[in-house]
Amino acid sequence: MPEKLPVIPDSQVTARLEKELPGWKLEDGWLRRKYSTDGWPTTLMLVNAIGFLSEAAYHHPDLEVTWGKVWVKLKTHASAGITERDFALAREIEKLVLWRPPKGSVMEGTPNKFVFSK
Numbered sequence: 001m002p003e004k005l006p007v008i009p010d011s012q013v014t015a016r017l018e019k020e021l022p023g024w025k026l027e028d029g030w031l032r033r034k035y036s037t038d039g040w041p042t043t044l045m046l047v048n049a050i051g052f053l054s055e056a057a058y059h060h061p062d063l064e065v066t067w068g069k070v071w072v073k074l075k076t077h078a079s080a081g082i083t084e085r086d087f088a089l090a091r092e093i094e095k096l097v098l099w100r101p102p103k104g105s106v107m108e109g110t111p112n113k114f115v116f117s118k
Helices: 011-018 041-057 084-098
Strands: 023-027 030-037 061-064 069-074
Touching: 011 023, 011 084, 030 041, 030 084, 041 061, 041 069, 041 084, 069 084
Parallel strands: none
Antiparallel strands: 023 030, 030 069, 061 069
């Protein structure tokens, strides 16, 4: 069974989200984030990428998936609230999902955005 981590108070969660993960919000006791994509194939790639990170971390978010949108919800069930584990996975998801090759890189990157931070 995973270690029961201390719950972070809502006021601290909100302050940290503004500073560390501005695209995320605290809603109904969950860390939440919506990503938009350019269509169903990209949505499936996004879900699989989040699934890979989550399984590697052994911490599993709730996902809501529709054409062109993925909502991610994180909470540590064993602790019944938001913990450092949720922040850690949210940071990894954000890095992966929004990563693009830097300018001047040998990797061209896609000419069009295919995952949006909205």
